[in-house]
Structures are given as structure tokens and as C-alpha cells.
Amino acid sequence: AQSVAQPEDQVNVAEGNPLTVKCTYSVSGNPYLFWYVQYPNRGLQFLLKYITGDNLVKGSYGFEAEFNKSQTSFHLKKPSALVSDSALYFCAVRVQRGSGGYQKVTFGIGTKLQVIP
Amino acid sequence: EAQVTQNPRYLITVTGKKLTVTCSQNMNHEYMSWYRQDPGLGLRQIYYSMNVEVTDKGDVPEGYKVSRKEKRNFPLILESPSPNQTSLYFCASSLIQTSTDTQYFGPGTRLTVL
Numbered sequence: 110a111q112s113v114a115q116p117e118d119q120v121n122v123a124e125g126n127p128l129t130v131k132c133t134y135s136v137s138g139n140p141y142l143f144w145y146v147q148y149p150n151r152g153l154q155f156l157l158k159y160i161t162g163d164n165l166v167k168g169s170y171g172f173e174a175e176f177n178k179s180q181t182s183f184h185l186k187k188p189s190a191l192v193s194d195s196a197l198y199f200c201a202v203r204v205q206r207g208s209g210g211y212q213k214v215t216f217g218i219g220t221k222l223q224v225i226p
Numbered sequence: 227e228a229q230v231t232q233n234p235r236y237l238i239t240v241t242g243k244k245l246t247v248t249c250s251q252n253m254n255h256e257y258m259s260w261y262r263q264d265p266g267l268g269l270r271q272i273y274y275s276m277n278v279e280v281t282d283k284g285d286v287p288e289g290y291k292v293s294r295k296e297k298r299n300f301p302l303i304l305e306s307p308s309p310n311q312t313s314l315y316f317c318a319s320s321l322i323q324t325s326t327d328t329q330y331f332g333p334g335t336r337l338t339v340l
Contacts, residue, residue, distance in 0.1 A: 115268075143328065152230075152316055152331035153269075199269060213284065214259065214329070218268035 111136040113200050115217035122190045123225050130185040130220045132200030142183040143201040144174055147219070153199060159183060170194070190224045197221050228253045230332035232317050238338045239307055247302045247335050249317030257322040258300040259284070259329070260292065262313040269316065275300055276322060307339040 112135045122128045134140055141160055145153040157168025159176045167173045174185045200217040230251045239245055259274035271284030275294040291303040314336050318329040
């Protein structure tokens with residue numbers, strides 16, 4: 110069974126400081142990893158994804174994430190946090206099994222990011 | 227505009243009264259999925275569909291039904307709702323040429339079952 114862990118319910122960071130939101134995963138096979146953001150009263154929006162290649166992937170709004178295969182982690186980072194980054198962040202893993210089939214997606218429980226002015 | 231729409235956005239109902247939440251996408255996506263979001267539990271997949279007439283269970287399918295008669299629509303059916311189905315529901319869609327395609331989410335449906 111595949112799983113995603115986001116060990117922190119909430120992360121607080123001062124505006125202008127770097128931020129990290131942690132994610133670890135467990136899958137059989139090659140993982141495709143995603144980060145989504147949810148603003149209050151909105152649906153989820155895609156931030157970035159890791160498929161293959163460079164371990165550091167860049168996404169929307171200045172976010173980036175680092176894939177670490179040995180630690181099975183995919184932490185979300187941003188060099189300088191903005192108050193407008195305050196939101197709920199979800200890590201997700203997706204694995205395709207067989208030819209075109211069985212596209213199960215597993216999300217973490219979410220981490221609330223609070224950027225303090 | 228490319229989008230996933232859900233209706234209704236808010237619904238209060240009573241135990242046992244059948245209801246349907248509709249989901250429609252205009253992006254010609256093959257893959258569609260339903261999730262529920264609960265505090266402390268994150269998003270959990272209820273059902274997903276790889277294409278028309280192809281559906282499969284996610285992690286929490288009990289008490290729900292789906293159908294995929296047309297590519298653009300993927301309704302979620304609660305035949306006999308119970309209070310433990312009170313939740314925030316999201317529909318999502320994506321292409322499936324590979325597993326790498328990102329999902330586009332609808333705005334959510336907040337369901338309360340009394």
C-alpha cells in the first residue's frame with residue numbers, strides 16, 4: 110500500500126525567512142510526487158511535481174521541492190516566505206500500475222503554513 | 227475557460243435521503259476522481275474513473291456510488307446518506323497519458339447530513 114506522511118500539522122515562519130514543509134512517502138514502484146496548495150474556501154491548486162530527472166523541481170509562486178530517493182522524501186521549500194503563502198499544503202503520490210491502469214492517488218493529511226508578518 | 231464544476235456547492239440533507247453531487251469538466255480529461263476532505267485526515271480518494279464506463283474504488287468507497295456514462299461527467303451518488311458522510315467533497319480530473327499529469331480540482335461541495 111502506498112502512503113504519504115506530512116509530519117507537521119502546522120508550520121510557522123516569519124515573512125522573509127525560508128520555509129520548508131516536509132513530506133515523506135512509501136510506494137512500490139516509481140513514485141510521481143506532487144504538491145498542491147489550498148487557500149481558504151477554495152479547491153486545491155497544483156504547485157509542482159517530480160517525475161524523473163533533476164531532484165530539485167521548481168514550481169509556481171517561487172516554490173521548489175527536493176526529491177530524495179534514499180530518504181523517500183519530497184520536501185517543499187521557498188527561499189523567502191510571503192504572508193500570502195499562508196495556506197494548507199498537501200503532498201501527494203501517484204503510481205501507475207500496468208499499461209494505463211490503476212491510477213490511485215494518495216494524499217497526505219496536509220500542513221497548515223502560517224507566515225507571520 | 228478550462229474548469230471542473232461541482233453542484234451543489236453547499237447541501238444540507240437528512241439521513242437516508244438519496245442525493246447526487248454532479249461533477250463536470252470541459253478539458254476532455256479521461257481521468258476523474260472524487261475525494262473527501264476531513265480535518266486531521268486530509269484528502270481521501272473515494273472513487274476514480276479511467277474513462278467512460280471504467281470506474282474503480284479508492285480508499286473510502288463505502289456508502290458511495292459513481293457512474294461515468296459520458297467523458298465530461300462523473301456524478302457522486304449517496305443512496306442513503308449518514309452523518310459520517312458529512313464532509314467537504316472535491317472532484318478532480320486529469321489526462322492519463324502518463325501518471326505524471328496533474329489533477330485539476332473543482333471548488334468543492336460542503337455536505338452536511340443531519
